[in-house]
Amino acid sequence: MSEEKDKAIYSADHCLSCTSCMSSCPVMEATxxxxxxxxxxxxxSRxxxxxxxxxxxxxxxxxxxxCDRACPSGVAVSTLNMLQRGEYYRTHPHKQRDQMLAHGxxxxxxxxxxxxxxxxxNLGMKIGKSLGVFGMLGIAGKRDMPSYASQSFYSWFKGYKQQPSDKxxxxxxxxxxxxxxxxxGIAFVKVMQKNGYEVLVDQKFNCCGSPMVVTGYxxxxxxxxxxxxxRILEWKAKGIxxxxxxxxxxxxxxxxxxxxxxxxEMHEAGANVYDAFEYLAIMEEKGELNTSFKEVKESLMYHVPCHLKSQGFGTPAKDILEEVPGVSVELADxxxxxxxxxxxxxxxxxxxxMKVGAKLFERINISQADEVICDCGTCRMQINHGTQVKPCHPIEILAKAYGE
Amino acid sequence: MEKATVVVVGGGATGVGILRDLAMRGVDVMLVEKQDLVNGASSRYHGLLHSGGRYAVKDQEAAKECIIENTILRKIGKSCVEASGGMFICLDIDREQDPTYEEQWVQGCKDSGIEARQISLDEAFRLEPLLSRHVVSAYLVPDAAIDGFRMSWQNVDSAKRYGGRLKTYTEVIGVITENGTVKGVKVRDYFSGEEYEIACDILVNAAGGWAGELAQLAGLEVGVQPDKGTLLAFNQRLTSHVVNRLHKSSDGDIFVPHGSITILGTTSMSVPSAEDTSTAREEVEKLMSIGEKTFEHLRDCRMLRAFAGSRPLYIPPGGSLGRGASRGFAIVDHEKQDGLKGMFTIVGGKFTTYRLMAEKMADAVAAKLGNTEPCRTAEEPLVPEVSEADKKAARKYFPAYGTDLAATRLGPERFARVTETLKNNPEKRELLCECENVTVGEVEEMAKELSSFRINDIRRRTRLGMGTCQANFCALRSASVFARVGRDEGAKDSLGQMKEFLQGRWKGIRPVLLGRTIRETEMTRALYELSFNVNGHRIGGDKE
Amino acid sequence: MKHTDVIVIGSGLAGLTAALASARQGKSVTLLSYGSSSLSLNSGLIDFLGYDDSHKAVKSPREGIMGLPETHPYSKIGMEEIAEAVDFFRDFAKEYHMPYHGSLDKQILVPTAVGTLKPTCLAPHSLAGSESLEGKKKIVVAGIRGLKDFYADIMVENLKKSLGDDLAYETIEIETPLTGGRDITTLDVARWLDTPEGVDSFSKQLLAYKGKKDTAVIVPQVLGTKGHACYLTVSSRIETDIVETTGLPPSTNGLRLNAMFRQALRDNNVEIVENTKVIGSKCEGKACKCVIAEAGVREKTYTADKYILATGGFYSGGITMRSFDQPEEPIFHLPVYSVKGEENWSNEQLFSDKPQGYAKTGIMTDETLRPVDEQGQHVLENVFVVGRDLGGYDLCFEHSGNGVALASGYKAAKM
Known part of the structure; x- marks a missing residue:
């Protein structure tokens, strides 16, 4: 029973129709x-x-x-939207580009x-872009598709020797x-090593499914x-x-x-998952974070991704990086x-x-910061596309502070 | 002087049924109603089209009538009936209390011709995920939800095609008799206060809870005991089936999914007057505590409002009050009973069998008039249906999930007009009521009707203001539309109309002013009282 | 566990004020926020007291406040602090580019979307209705084509009653490039007016009234989302008084005020944690040790020396009531005052000549805004209650909500 009422569809009952979500929706502002x-x-839903x-x-x-963050009543607005979208695609064909975009x-x-x-x-994508193939598929022709690294993280990890640990x-x-x-990922592994942790990977994990949810699969x-x-529950059973x-x-x-x-089980598993800086902040609260940082002379502009804000734990990356000598962090906000x-x-x-991002682009363009940091990969691509600045993940700065 | 062969008093289901039946038999008939249609019990009930399952043990005759009429109404009133199906669930406590009831009920359904199919518990929980896990057995029956207002209105539409006439907001204040014969009625216009007479040969008293008072105007006595039932409306569909408890019928054990909402009912309490539609906190509590046996999370669900209506229970001369009063219906020929020629009273019964009651009444009237036309109300649909092709073509002009609902509300002619409006005027596609998906085009169509005197009249025809926000947004919008296109002079008083409309919502909200309902009210008041100052608006004028 | 001097729970007007005033005193402040705050529904006008208990219009809020019973939040806050709060707010508003007019000594009457007038104390230029409407001979009500929720016809009908039908009235409709898509809100139009093309087009369409000193143009709340910049530009171009009305949400002016506060909080290094619902606290004796907030799937603890409760009463879930007569304050489990009994809970009329009983539900405090029990004893020493969480007043009836929010938020910061 409890699980039934916890589903997003029942949260629609909490809606007061107050319009807070409408005032906060960036897409409405753009179109x-x-x-x-x-x-x-x-x-x-009614x-x-x-x-x-x-x-x-x-x-x-x-x-x-x-919208979810704007809602004073806890309505899972965007999830209701995604469920509705998924329902539609149960009986309607997908566009070809959706197939591609959902299955990176x-x-x-x-x-x-x-x-x-x-x-x-990578070469193919460059040629594809110049020939307008992406446009024909329904993919934004003006955009670069993410290029593949010469070596994947998993492949790097196989060859990397870690200091073993009980943690x-x-x-x-x-x-x-x-x-x-x-x-x-490499920076993350090195940061954790510096904190006395051994990092494991589990190649039985799939894509989290986020791109599928948003394209209706x-x-x-x-x-x-x-x-x-x-998989998560199996690790949880081992206390990891x-x-x-x-x-x-x-x-x-x-x-x-x-x-x-x-x-x-999904709720149970969720409780065993952490965002990297969320976890580091918890370590710090317990006094377990290695804070012997080297000086990093950088002023950073931090774009906090929407999906980080949704997790409701504030901006621990800012708090931690500000402890690094020489670092200053300004929120792009x-x-x-x-x-x-x-x-x-x-x-x-x-x-x-691009219209939604314009405010952020402008903020970055006029900012004097040495570097832009952001936890989300696609946000980083968008920032790069909109400003030519190449942002990095805050964990990379932290790795630097550890001399890595 | 205005004249009709038959005047029917009372715009509830029975009255409009008689209007339609007689009109179809070629009788010159007029219905007068002191308020809008279905002001009494016909809209203030849970909107259940009984399969008869509820009467299968107690009253098999009623059960048989129900299943027959249920089948007929599904056929003639397709757009009024939501064929949701019904589920009877037996809880562990029900079985403990009366271990033999379930068996009796199954047999009773069988004997009454009601198909009751037992389903597995897994199936029951799949169909109704929020059901209490204390359910021990479940059956499906052909219950359905029925829209009392729409059904009544469509009866009137149908009657009009045969020459039947309707006067709403017209109250009967006197019965004119001469030498022991009814000659007509004296009426008063609700808005103008004007009084005039309508001559008739036969007067049919179908005033429901007010039948006793009407009879008194003719110097007669009709025993009617108004029995008040209170109901709760919830913000969402909690179920997809009508859900009944499988036990000896009692208060508050029926949930009816009704369009976008769910209605839980009902209590039963004798009251002195049918005018008493008040609802008390105590009744709300009672309904909740019974309802949460079926749906354990009921208290977490948002209540929209509470409302009440009075069943008119008939007490035959010398009959007793209270439990002894019959829930069946009765036709009184006052010529036989009291020696007054030309007057009948029909009282009692239930919504599901309104057509049958009307048929019996019309038979008696027709016999007096020497009219031998047969009753055709069971064969001919109330209104023609909107074709699938028309709905499909209209889809692009209506809001998502709004075309079919608008088609059932409007019927073919109005639907065609509204579609045309939306097609040619994209700005009229604006959602005036966002909760119930009603466009400006549809509200305008209804606001223009001659029978729309108040926003509430438009509300009953469109569901405007009946959803989540309880008019927080549409009160301003509808007041403006009504002021612009309404034909009645009263429509021009936009502030008065708006306040009256919100007051109507408030009446139902007050008894359930707790939980999240308070939050919505805080918003209502912050908008209308604080931001719009509709309460103290005289400040710039005469009030200092 | 992160520790700051002050934790403010809630980001409505009371919470924002408390956070800003605390930070301005040099305190480190964490603002825990859930939902985007009610400012998008709030007119952003600072009413102090529009009506007294018998529903008589109050001419001088200052005098009206003096006459309130001692259970009223204003009586707890005290006139001196109320006046300081007004100065604090006016200075802040000026600094952040949307100066507010008015004082505690008289009411400004602001036209509403239905054509009535609403009393308020402090209003930005664009909403300072009576100041601009004074002595006008002609009122032009300018609607926006396709805009939902602004109805020039009923505005004029009711303005005639409010301002007098001896004035001349005219309605016009302004064209925008926004039509053809979804229903248009005031916020859409205001964003269009944030652009140079928008301001140009809008001003041009009002040129017929240019320089007419006896005329005022009334418009919905569409003059830009950023302070009073757009108002200044449009006014200077048309050289005629232009007045905004209150309206259905989204309230552009509330959003302007919200944006100003957020900027000021950032400038004062207040840490704002979004999307986190405070669900409980740990207290020892009369001291709160920490509050516990939902951070997605897990809980997170925040500690401070001082906690300011600004969770917005019933509307925002700061006070809940699952069963009749049993209101609760879910974070600190503070005693909640409420009238008991169905007959006292609400009035038969929604718009009534007396306050609604239910609306007075809230937490009672002493003069320091610390919560007290029925005996008037402190429940917690380091928790302060502000805004709609306070009991003993019906803000909608009195027209006092933003005034109490501002004054109590300011005072709690000082304590």
Whole structure:
């Protein structure tokens, strides 16, 4: 019974129709085509009984979750939207680009299975872009697709010798860090080593499913959830937490599984998952964080990803990095970057995504900071695309502070 | 002087049923109602179209009538009936209390011709995930939800096609008799106060809870005991089926999913007057404590409001009050009973069998008039249906999940007009009521009706203001639309209309002013009292 | 466990004020916030007292406040602090580019979206209705084509009653490029007016009234989202008084005020933790040791020397009532005052000549704003209660909500 009432669909009952979500929705600010959060998920949840139908403007929800955070009543607005979207695609065909955008993990695996796969794929994407192939597929032609790293994180990890320890954590790299930005995962491993932790990986994990949820592959995402939840619980039984550096991955593993699918194990597993800096902050509270930092003379501008804000633990990366001698951190505080996972990769959403990000781009462009930091991989891509600045993950700065 | 062969008094289900039946038999008939349609019990009930399952043990005759009428109403009133199906659930406490009841009930259904199919508990929880896990057995029956207002209104629409006439907000204040024969009625216009007479040969008293008072106007006595039932409306569909407890019928054990909401009812309490539609905290508590046996999380669910209506229980001459009063219906020929020619009273009964009651009444009236036309109300649909093709074509102009609902509310002609409006004027697609998905175009259509005197009249025809926010947003919007297009002079008083509309919502909110309902009220008052100052607005004018 | 001098729970007007005033005194402050705060629904007008208990209009809020019973929050706060809070707010508003007019000594009457006038004490230029409407001979009500929730026709109908039908009234409709999509809100129009093209187009469409000193133009709350910049530009271009009304949410002016506060909090190094619901506390004796907040799937503890409770009463879940007559304050389990009995809980009329009983539900405090029990004894020494969490007043009836929020938030910071 308890699990039933915990499902997102029942949270619609808490909606007062107050419009807080509408005032906070970045997509509404950028386009008149989206009806707005309260009028889609919560309002329609009362109307589904009446007929088979679909709200066309639901397509514009980017799942950035600004509405959920704005809601004074705890309505899982964006999740209601995603459930509705998933319902639609049960009976309607997907666009070809959705297939691609939802399955970055498969693409990554394919690339890794080929000799010189990464280099070829990167070249292919460049050519594809110049020939307008992406545009034809429905992918924003103006955007670079994330390029593959020459060596994946998992492959690097296999060859890396760690100091063994009784204190262990499992690292969940997620597709983007594994395939595209392994340096983030590498920095994480080194940071944990400096704190006397041994990092484990578990290649039986799947993609967290976030890209599938937002493109309406709900059943597939549920399969991933079942697999990942089983893995997390197995680690939990051994007393080992699972940690992610990507905030969309951690949000999905921690909270969204439970909200979307409402199974008891999902809530239980979620409690064994941490965001990297959330975990470091907990270590610090216990006095276990290694704080013998070297000086890093950098002023940082920090874009806090939406999916980190949703986790409700504040901005521990700022607090920790500010302890590093020479480091100053300023919050960009300029709202959503606009890309929201694969939203900004869709050709018909590209302009909206850039409009949403404009405030952040402007803030970064006029800022005097040495470097921009951000926990989320796709946010970093968007910042790079919108400003030409190349941001890094805060864990990379921390690794620097440890002399790595 | 206005004239009709038959005047029917009372715009509840029975009255409109008689209006339609007689009109279809070619009788010149007029219905007068002191308020809007279904001001009494016909809208103030849980909106259950009984399968008869509820009467299967206690009253098999009623059960048989129910299942027959249930089948007929599904056929003639498709757009009023939501064929949700019903579920009877037996809880562990029910079985403990009376271990033999379930068996009797199954047999009773069988004997009454009601199909009751037992389902597994897994199936029951799959169909109704929020059900208490204390359920020990479950059956499916052909219960359904029925919209009392729409059903009544469509009866009127149908009657109008046959020449039947309707006057709402027209109260009967006298019965005119001459030499022991009814000659007409004296009426008063609710708004203007104007009094006038309507001549008739036959007067049918279908005033429900007010039948006794009407009879008194003719110097007669009709024993009617108003029996008040209180109900709760919840913000969401908690169930997809009508859910009944499988035990000896008692208060508060039926949940009816009604469009976007759920209604829980009902209590039973004798009251002196049918005007008493007050609801008390105590009744709310009682309903909640019974309801949470079926749905354990009921207290976490948002209540929209409480409301009450009075069943008119008939007490035959020399009959007793209270439990002894019959829940069946009775037709009194006052010529036979009291020696007054040309007057009948019909009283009692239940919504599900309104058509049957109307048929019996119309038979008696027709016999007096020498009219031999047969009753056709069971065959002909109330209103033609909106075609699937029309709905499909209209889909792009209506809000998502709004086309079918609008089609059932509006019927084919109005639906065609509204579709045309939305098609040609995209700005009229604006959602005026965001909770119940009602467009400006539809509200305008209804606001223009001659029978729309107040926003509340539009509300009953559209569901405007009946959802989550209880008019927080649409009170301002509808007042403006009504002021602009309403035909009645009263529509121009936008502030008065707005306040009256919100006051109507408040009446139902007050008894449930706890939990999240308070939050919504805080918003209502912050908007209208604080931001719009509608309470102290005279400040700039005469009030210092 | 992170420790700051002050923790403020809640980011409505009372919480924002408390946080800012605390920070300005050099305290380190953590603001724990859940939801985007009620300011998007709030007119952002600072009413102090519009009506007395018998529903008589109050001419001078200062005098009205002096006459309130001692159970009223204002009586606890005291006139001196109320006046200081007004100065504090006016200075802040000026510094952040949306100066507020008015004082405690008289009411400004602000036109509303239904054409009534609402009394308030402090209002930005654009909403300072009666100041601009004084002595006008003609009122132009300018609607926006396609804008939901602004109805020029009923405004005029009711303005005639409020301002007198001897004035000339005209309604016009302004065109925007926003039509053709979803229903348009005032916020959409205000964002359009944040752009140079928007201001140009809007001002041009009002040029017919340029320089007409006897005319005022009334518009919905659309003059930009950023302080009073847009108001200044438009006024200087049309050289005619332009007045905004209150309206249904989203309230642009509330959002302007919210943005100003947020900027000021950042400038004063207040740490704002978003999306975290405080669900409990640990207390020893009469001291709160920490508060516990939901941080997604787990709980997080915050400690401070002082805690300011600004959770917004019933509306925001700061006070809950699951069963009749049993209101609760879920974080500190403070004693909650409420009237008992169905007959006292609410009035038969929604818009009534007396306050609604339920609305007075809240926490009683002493003059330091520390919560007290029925005997008037302190329950906790380092917890302070502000805004709508306070008991003993019906803010909608009195028109006093933002005034109490501001004054109590300010005073709690000083304690």
């Amino acid at each position: 008149q085509e989206y009806r707005g959060p309260k009028l889609v998920g919560p309002a329609h 109307m589904h009984f009446s007929q088979e139908d679909y709200e066309d403007s639901l397509d514009f929800c980017s799942n950035c979750k600004s 993990e498969d693409m990554g695996k394919l690339v890794r299975s080929l000799p010189f796969g990464a280099a070829c794929a 262990k954590v499992v690292f969940f790299p997620g597709c983007f860090i594994n395939d595209n930005e392994p340096q983030v 709900l059943d597939e995402a549920k399969e991933h959830a079942h697999n990942n939840v089983a 937490p699972v940690i992610a550096c990507c905030t969309s991955c951690s949000l999905m593993l921690k909270e969204e599984y439970g909200e979307l699918f409402g199974e008891d 300029a709202g959503c970057c606009g890309i929201s996972g694969n939203f900004g990769f869709k050709d018909d959403k590209y302009e909206i995504s």
